[in-house]
Structure formats: C-alpha cells, structure tokens
Amino acid sequence: MLMFILRRLASGLVLMFVISTATFFLLNLTGQDPVRQVLGPVASAEQVEAKRQQLGLDEPLITQYFQWLGSAVHGDLGRSWFTNQPVGELLFQTLPPTLSMVIGSLILAAGFGTLIGVTAALRRGRLDRGLQVASTLVQAIPGFLVALVLALVFAVQLRMFPATGFTAFTNSPGKWLASITLPVVALALGSLASIALQVRGSMIDVMQQDFVRTLRSRGLPERSVVVKHALRSAAGPSLTTVSLMFIVAISSSVIIEKVFNIPGIGTQANNSASRGDLPVVLGIVLVTVVLVVVVNLLVDLAQGWINPKVRVS
Amino acid sequence: MTDNLVTGTRKSLEVVSSAPQGDKLIRKFLREPAAVISLVFLALLAVVAMLAPLISSYDPTATRLADVLAPPFTSEHPLGADGVGRDVLANLVYGAQTSLSSAAIVIAVSLLIGVPTGLLAGYRQGWIDGVSMWISGALLSLPAIVVLLVVLARVGRSTSLALVVFGILIAPSVFLLIRGSVRAVREELYVDAARVSGLSDIRIMVRHILPVVITPTIIQAALLAGAGIGIEAGIAFLGLGSSDKASWGLMLNDASQNIFNAPWLLLWPSVALVLTVMACTLVGNGFRDALANYGSSAGRVKTVKAAKHPGSTPEPARPMEKAPVDPGDTLLVINDLRVSYPRPNGEKSDVVKGVSLRVERGQILGLVGESGSGKSQTAFSILGLLPGQADMTAGTLSFAGVDLLGMTPKERNRLRGARIGYIPQEPMSNLDPAFRIGSQLTEPMQHHLGISAKAAKDEALKLLARVGIPDPERVFRSYPHQVSGGMAQRVLIAGAVSCNPELLIADEPTTALDVTVQADVLDLIRSLQAERGMGVVLVTHNFGVVADLCDQVAVMRDGEIVEVAAVTDLFMNPREEYTRLLLDSALDSTSKTANHRPIDSGMTTETEGAR
Numbered sequence: 001m002l003m004f005i006l007r008r009l010a011s012g013l014v015l016m017f018v019i020s021t022a023t024f025f026l027l028n029l030t031g032q033d034p035v036r037q038v039l040g041p042v043a044s045a046e047q048v049e050a051k052r053q054q055l056g057l058d059e060p061l062i063t064q065y066f067q068w069l070g071s072a073v074h075g076d077l078g079r080s081w082f083t084n085q086p087v088g089e090l091l092f093q094t095l096p097p098t099l100s101m102v103i104g105s106l107i108l109a110a111g112f113g114t115l116i117g118v119t120a121a122l123r124r125g126r127l128d129r130g131l132q133v134a135s136t137l138v139q140a141i142p143g144f145l146v147a148l149v150l151a152l153v154f155a156v157q158l159r160m161f162p163a164t165g166f167t168a169f170t171n172s173p174g175k176w177l178a179s180i181t182l183p184v185v186a187l188a189l190g191s192l193a194s195i196a197l198q199v200r201g202s203m204i205d206v207m208q209q210d211f212v213r214t215l216r217s218r219g220l221p222e223r224s225v226v227v228k229h230a231l232r233s234a235a236g237p238s239l240t241t242v243s244l245m246f247i248v249a250i251s252s253s254v255i256i257e258k259v260f261n262i263p264g265i266g267t268q269a270n271n272s273a274s275r276g277d278l279p280v281v282l283g284i285v286l287v288t289v290v291l292v293v294v295v296n297l298l299v300d301l302a303q304g305w306i307n308p309k310v311r312v313s
Numbered sequence: 314m315t316d317n318l319v320t321g322t323r324k325s326l327e328v329v330s331s332a333p334q335g336d337k338l339i340r341k342f343l344r345e346p347a348a349v350i351s352l353v354f355l356a357l358l359a360v361v362a363m364l365a366p367l368i369s370s371y372d373p374t375a376t377r378l379a380d381v382l383a384p385p386f387t388s389e390h391p392l393g394a395d396g397v398g399r400d401v402l403a404n405l406v407y408g409a410q411t412s413l414s415s416a417a418i419v420i421a422v423s424l425l426i427g428v429p430t431g432l433l434a435g436y437r438q439g440w441i442d443g444v445s446m447w448i449s450g451a452l453l454s455l456p457a458i459v460v461l462l463v464v465l466a467r468v469g470r471s472t473s474l475a476l477v478v479f480g481i482l483i484a485p486s487v488f489l490l491i492r493g494s495v496r497a498v499r500e501e502l503y504v505d506a507a508r509v510s511g512l513s514d515i516r517i518m519v520r521h522i523l524p525v526v527i528t529p530t531i532i533q534a535a536l537l538a539g540a541g542i543g544i545e546a547g548i549a550f551l552g553l554g555s556s557d558k559a560s561w562g563l564m565l566n567d568a569s570q571n572i573f574n575a576p577w578l579l580l581w582p583s584v585a586l587v588l589t590v591m592a593c594t595l596v597g598n599g600f601r602d603a604l605a606n607y608g609s610s611a612g613r614v615k616t617v618k619a620a621k622h623p624g625s626t627p628e629p630a631r632p633m634e635k636a637p638v639d640p641g642d643t644l645l646v647i648n649d650l651r652v653s654y655p656r657p658n659g660e661k662s663d664v665v666k667g668v669s670l671r672v673e674r675g676q677i678l679g680l681v682g683e684s685g686s687g688k689s690q691t692a693f694s695i696l697g698l699l700p701g702q703a704d705m706t707a708g709t710l711s712f713a714g715v716d717l718l719g720m721t722p723k724e725r726n727r728l729r730g731a732r733i734g735y736i737p738q739e740p741m742s743n744l745d746p747a748f749r750i751g752s753q754l755t756e757p758m759q760h761h762l763g764i765s766a767k768a769a770k771d772e773a774l775k776l777l778a779r780v781g782i783p784d785p786e787r788v789f790r791s792y793p794h795q796v797s798g799g800m801a802q803r804v805l806i807a808g809a810v811s812c813n814p815e816l817l818i819a820d821e822p823t824t825a826l827d828v829t830v831q832a833d834v835l836d837l838i839r840s841l842q843a844e845r846g847m848g849v850v851l852v853t854h855n856f857g858v859v860a861d862l863c864d865q866v867a868v869m870r871d872g873e874i875v876e877v878a879a880v881t882d883l884f885m886n887p888r889e890e891y892t893r894l895l896l897d898s899a900l901d902s903t904s905k906t907a908n909h910r911p912i913d914s915g916m917t918t919e920t921e922g923a924r
C-alpha cells in the first residue's frame with residue numbers, strides 16, 4: 001500500500017514538473033515582449049530596459065527558468081509584475097472562493113448523482129428512462145448558460161440570492177452559503193448527470209453479478225446488499241468519474257466566476273492572462289496541477305480502500 | 314463538456330467488439346427517431362450558416378449606437394439588437410458558421426492526433442503504449458480553460474488557435490477509444506491469421522483494424538463536435554475569442570451584461586447553443602445505440618418489462634391445482650412450478666414447465682439434466698432468487714409445512730441463510746471481492762443468530778476449520794482474490810451452513826473446481842449433511858456425483874421432470890429412454906476420461922435461462 005502511494009506521488013511530482021516547465025517555456029517563447037505588455041505602448045525604450053532588468057528578464061531564458069524552478073521548490077513563486085504582490089499570497093486569497101465552489105459542487109453532484117443513479121438502477125422503468133433523457137439534456141447545456149439562467153431567475157427576478165460577489169465563510173457563514181449557492185448549482189448540474197449515469201451503469205452491472213445473488217441467499221437485509229456491498233463495488237468506476245469532474249469543475253469555474261463576478265482563481269487567471277502577468281499565470285497553473293494531483297491521489301487511495309486488488313497490483 | 318467525451322469513450326468501447334459496418338448500421342440508425350431529427354436539425358443549421366448573407370443583410374459585428382437594445386419583432390431588427398447595437402438575427406446565423414467551423418476544427422485536430430497514435434499504441438503496445446498513455450493521462454488531467462488562458466495570454470485573442478489547442482487537449486479521448494478498439498481486435502483470430510501469413514503491420518492496420526474503428530470514431534466525432542461548439546462559446550463568453558467573428562458565446566456575454574434591462578437577449582443564443590450541442594450528442598448516441606442493438610438481439614430483454622423485485626410475491630396460484638400442503642416431516646414440497654421469461658417480441662419463453670418435487674428431512678435429492686433443462690431455475694425458485702424479469706407460479710411451494718408463496722419478500726429473506734442455505738457453482742465470482750472473507754461469514758450470522766461480533770468470529774473460525782481450511786485465521790483475514798478456487802468453495806460451503814439450515818440448495822457445487830478438489834468437496838458436503846441432518850437439493854449434470862451422494866434423483870429435460878426414483882433404482886433400472894441415454898453417455902465419458910464428467914464437457918459452463 002505504501003509503495004502504491006509513493007508511486008502515485010512520484011508520478012504526480014513528475015506531472016507537476018513537466019506541466020510547469022512546459023507552461024514556463026510556452027509563456028516565454030511566443031508573442032509580444034512581456035515588458036512592453038506590462039508598461040504599455042507609451043513607455044520609453046529606457047523605461048522598458050530598466051523594467052526588464054528589474055524583473056530579471058535580461059538574463060537568458062534558461063537561467064530565468066532555473067531561478068524560477070529553484071525558488072518554486074522552496075515555495076516562492078515570485079511576485080506579480082503589476083501589483084508586486086507575492087504570487088503565493090495572491091493564490092491564498094483567490095483559492096477559498098474557487099475551492100468553496102468546486103468542492104461544494106462535487107459534494108452536491110456526488111451525493112445526488114449517487115442517489116439518483118442507484119434509484120434508477122434498482123427501479124429501472126420510467127424513472128430510469130427519464131434520467132437518461134434528462135442527463136443527455138443537462139450534459140448538452142454549457143455550465144455558464146445554466147449559471148446565466150440561474151442568475152436571471154433567482155438573483156435578478158426573485159432576488160433570493162446575490163447576483164454577484166463572494167463572502168468569506170469566516171465573515172458570515174450564512175452570506176457565504178448564499179453567495180456560493182447559485183455558482184455551486186451551476187457547476188454541479190453537468191457533473192451530477194455524468195455521475196448519476198456512471199453510478200446507474202455500474203450498479204446495474206454489479207447487481208447482476210453472482211456474488212450479489214449469493215449475498216441475498218444469505219438472507220442479508222436488502223439495504224446491506226445494496227448499500228454496503230453492491231454500492232461499494234460500483235463506487236470504483238464512479239470515483240474515477242468524480243476525479244474527472246473535479247478537473248472539469250476547475251475548468252468551468254473560470255467561466256462561472258465571471259458570470260457571478262467571484263474573485264476566485266479563475267477570475268485571477270483571466271485577468272492575469274489578459275494583461276500578461278506571467279508569474280501569476282505560472283503560479284495558477286502550478287497550483288491547479290497540484291490540486292489535480294492531490295485529488296487523483298485521494299481518489300486512488302479511495303480506490304484502494306474499495307477494491308483490495310488495487311492495493312496489491 | 315469533456316466529461317461526456319471520456320465517459321462516452323468508455324461506452325463506445327463496450328459496443329465496439331460487435332461493430333457492424335455499412336448499410337445495416339445506417340438502417341438501424343434511421344430507426345432512432347431522436348438521432349434522425351438531430352441529424353436533420355444539424356443539416357438545416359449548416360444550410361442556414363451557408364445562407365447567412367441572404368438571411369440577414371447586417372454585418373454581425375457592426376455596432377450602431379442608435380440601435381442599442383432595439384426591441385425585437387420590428388421590421389428593422391426581427392430579433393432586436395444587443396447592448397452595442399448589433400443585429401441579433403445576423404449574429405445568430407453568422408454565429409452558426411462559427412459554431413460549425415469550430416466543431417470541424419476540433420474534430421480534425423483531435424482525430425489527426427488521436428487516430429494514428431491510438432492505432433500505433435494499441436497495435437504495437439510496449440513502451441510506445443506506456444509513453445502515450447502517460448501523455449494522454451497528463452493531458453486529461455489539465456483543466457482545458459486554464460490551459461487556453463495560458464496560450465491566449467501570449468498570443469492574444471484567437472478563436473481558431475484556442476480550438477486547435479482544445480483539439481489537442483481532447484485528443485486523448487480519441488486516442489483511448491482507438492487504442493482500446495485496436496487492443497480488442499488485435500487478439501482476434503483473423504488478425505493473428507493475417508500476421509502469420511506475413512502481411513505487413515501497415516497492411517494489417519489498414520485492411521483489418523481501420524474498418525473496425527471507423528464506426529466508434531464517427532460516434533466520437535459527433536461528441537467532439539458538441540464539445541467544440543461548447544468550448545467555442547465558452548471562449549467567446551470569456552472575451553478571449555477573435556473579436557471579428559460572430560459567436561453565440563459573444564452574444565451570451567453581451568446578454569449577461571444586459572441581464573437587468575434586456576433579459577430576452579439570453580433566449581436566442583441559449584436555444585441555439587443547447588439545441589446544437591444536444592443534437593450532436595444525440596447523433597452520437599444514436600449511432601452507439603444502433604451499434605449496441607445490432608450487437609445482441611437479446612440486448613433489450615431487460616427493458617421490456619419493468620423489473621420485478623427478486624423474491625416479490627408471485628402471482629396467486631390457480632386454485633384448481635392447489636394441492637393440500639403436506640404437514641409432517643416433508644421438508645420441501647413443490648407442485649406444478651412454472652418459470653418463464655419475457656421475450657423481446659412480447660411472447661414468453663418457458664424454462665420450467667410444471668415441475669413437482671418433494672424432499673424429506675435429511676434426504677439428498679439430485680436434480681440432474683443437461684444445460685438449459687431448467688434445474689438451476691428450479692433451485693432459484695425455491696430460494697426466491699430468480700432474476701427480476703422472471704415470472705414464477707406454482708401450485709404449491711412449501712418449506713417445512715410453511716407456504717412460501719404467501720410470504721412477503723421480507724419473510725422469505727428471513728428464511729434464506731437462516732433455514733435455507735445455498736452453495737453456488739462458481740466460487741470466485743460468488744464472494745464479494747471488496748470484503749474480507751471473515752466479514753462475509755460473520756455478517757449473516759450476526760444478522761440471523763443475533764450474536765456478537767466476537768462470538769460470530771469464533772464461530773466462523775470453527776466453521777473454516779470444519780470445512781477443512783488449514784489456516785482459518787489467515788483465511789478469515791484474507792480477501793477472496795487471495796485464496797484458491799477450492800478454498801473459496803469451502804468458504805462458500807461454510808457460509809451456506811453457518812446458521813444451521815434445514816435445507817441446503819447446492820447448484821453444481823463442484824463443476825467449476827479442479828478435478829482433484831471435486832471429490833474432497835463432495836465428501837465435505839456429505840459429511841456436513843450427515844452431521845446436521847440437512848435436506849439437500851443438489852443440482853448437477855454429473856451422474857458420478859449423483860451416485861456418490863444422493864438418495865433420490867429427479868431427471869429434468871426441457872423444463873420438465875422426466876423421471877423421479879431412488880438412486881439405486883434409477884441406476885439399475887431406468888424407466889425412461891432419456892434417462893437411459895444420459896446414463897449411457899455418462900458411463901461412456903467416465904470410462905474414457907475417468908474424471909466423473911458425464912455427457913459432454915461443454916456442459917460444464919451452465920448458461921440456463923436468462924442468466
């Protein structure tokens with residue numbers, strides 16, 4: 001089991017290294033002069049040169065890369081070219097809203113998705129067909145469209161939730177909940193459909209397996225057969241779907257944050273990317289990959305807990 | 314949007330092995346109404362996109378201050394104008410152009426990358442496979458929009474570049490599909506034959522493998538189109554798309570900024586976007602369903618009838634045939650048992666046709682017959698564990714003087730495990746792979762006997778020792794995959810007798826085992842039976858087993874009992890021609906192979922009824 005974790009960790013570190021290196025060179029190879037982008041078209045050539053030296057951009061690219069990598073390993077991701085704020089600090093400010101949304105939406109999607117998927121698998125019939133039609137429909141609707149409609153109905157018309165902004169949990173738990181409700185629902189809907197379909201499919205498979213009949217032959221209560229035994233076997237593929245949904249949620253949250261004007265990592269990414277604040281963009285990519293690696297590791301651990309065979313191989 | 318693609322890949326892979334080609338598939342597809350309507354919709358959309366200049370005379374990107382938020386349904390602006398005075402209709406039809414070309418770019422890029430790499434990795438395997446799998450995993454773990462932000466940060470707003478990058482990011486979904494398909498057919502005989510006859514790899518790929526992957530690729534292309542259209546809208550909505558192009562995403566962006574004063578602007582782009590993406594998905598699903606239905610004619614059996622809960626109350630017995638339920642010592646009485654399954658065409662197929670049996674206490678009844686004779690279905694009827702779609706009726710079904718037919722599913726469930734035990738056929742698939750063997754033994758005991766976990770554990774260890782497991786402590790702690798088949802069958806026998814049942818149903822308990830273990834397991838069943846005085850229904854096709862164990866034998870054929878007799882009578886003096894035939898062939902094969910496996914070895918894997 002320990003080897004299993006270590007191998008996954010090593011693979012995650014390699015992924016982080018490869019992605020951040022690729023991002024670094026991608027950001028520096030093409031396009032406009034980054035210093036000109038920072039200072040704008042009216043700055044003089046001397047100003048540009050001075051700024052270039054100040055930012056350390058006069059060094060060869062490879063030196064810049066190792067400098068960045070060296071400090072990144074120590075947890076220093078540099079400073080924003082615009083606000084001079086440390087990138088790490090910026091990430092800490094913008095992560096809570098995004099994580100609130102993403103994790104909230106995954107809990108919602110996994111919970112309701114499992115419930116609906118299991119019910120559809122056990123009942124079949126009309127409910128099942130309804131679910132399949134509904135999820136095809138829901139999967140076809142881009143999340144930001146759901147967000148816009150939710151904002152229109154619940155924020156603009158009914159005024160039940162704030163249309164924009166984010167309140168930190170530490171400031172006011174109630175307002176925090178109100179501020180993330182609509183974004184969470186918008187983010188969750190597509191994942192919910194995917195998870196429900198996945199759970200339904202695996203549950204139908206598992207319920208037809210021999211060991212379920214044997215468990216029934218032992219006279220165990222139906223709830224134990226379904227929830228304790230069958231659902232556990234069906235959870236494996238569904239967990240993989242959840243980890244995919246996490247990546248999708250991170251991606252979609254960039255757009256959802258724009259709809260609800262939430263100062264999260266997505267908004268930060270969008271702003272920094274459009275004004276060429278490379279250290280911040282690089283930091284965001286790194287932290288995103290770290291999140292994905294952590295979630296994949298958690299899912300792998302959960303897989304090992306569910307399926308003892310995984311632990312051995 | 315990518316979620317749909319990756320889960321779609323998995324679903325397509327499930328049907329790829331049965332991939333038909335050409336006309337038949339298209340005819341199947343044409344029978345899926347939703348898919349056909351979607352295809353027509355997409356075709357109409359393409360026509361609208363091409364005729365855009367004829368439909369609207371406006372330049373979709375031209376802004377006019379005078380027309381800001383012009384109301385809809387005027388002759389000047391049929392659908393109104395947006396927040397900066399652009400004509401909504403013009404944007405809608407020119408947006409269709411952008412959407413469809415986005416779909417084309419994404420499909421082209423991801424197929425160009427995914428198909429060749431998938432073919433190569435699937436066919437060659439080895440390190441190429443390892444490396445490309447790692448890369449595809451890495452690409453799939455990147456949030457698409459974050460990557461697009463990075464790329465566009467340096468290059469500036471560009472829809473087509475973003476779509477190319479997205480095509481690369483999503484290429485793994487194609488790669489995985491093709492790779493999986495190739496791996497599936499690679500092991501097929503005709504590929505082997507081609508390889509043996511010296512065809513070059515390239516020719517094998519083009520001649521034998523490419524045709525198989527074409528259909529799943531079409532399905533995937535439809536889903537990719539939906540994803541491409543969705544991502545284009547997302548990019549434009551974020552303001553990262555090319556500014557000189559009309560886009561539904563851009564329209565939504567404008568609508569979101571005017572959501573307070575002109576919410577109707579949301580309507581048209583939303584409808585267009587949702588319908589188009591949905592149409593793509595439905596076309597893909599339609600192809601997949603056509604494939605799946607083609608694969609198995611019985612594929613739809615499950616959906617024909619709403620599933621009945623296993624063990625649910627059967628239809629009331631016809632009063633005419635209701636024989637008086639035997640009190641006294643008869644353990645099991647079955648009169649006129651009938652089991653049928655619905656066919657796709659609405660008819661019923663009968664698998665058990667009026668079986669009547671009796672089992673006395675402490676008696677072993679052998680239920681013998683060929684595959685498909687209905688013996689396992691009879692056994693499951695006693696247990697109340699027929700598959701949900703099965704339809705069961707009986708004149709009498711009584712256990713220890715109690716009418717089973719009148720019981721609720723809950724009451725039947727209380728009998729199972731406690732008073733009626735069950736030994737399955739295939740040991741490895743009948744243990745829950747996720748739980749330790751110990752907990753699978755103790756859970757029923759705690760439930761039925763109401764004993765503590767500690768007491769249940771002691772009891773389980775005793776049982777494991779009793780069924781001949783040399784190291785009970787270790788096996789108690791093991792997972793099913795860590796023990797051998799013979800060991801697993803002993804565990805299942807221990808589970809079956811753990812609550813001291815009066816009746817044991819054993820469904821081919823030795824068929825899946827090694828010949829060397831078979832005799833031991835039979836000995837075990839016999840000694841447990843003698844020790845506990847259980848009545849046993851032993852389902853088998855093996856006359857060796859029957860001669861070894863049984864008191865009574867019932868011979869089954871085509872769902873009917875042919876002959877019931879005491880075991881010595883049957884062997885000495887079979888009354889029915891069919892019994893004689895079975896006995897002869899059993900003796901024949903035992904003398905030839907000497908492994909107690911009568912009739913033919915093809916019977917070892919039972920596939921009865923709807924199992």
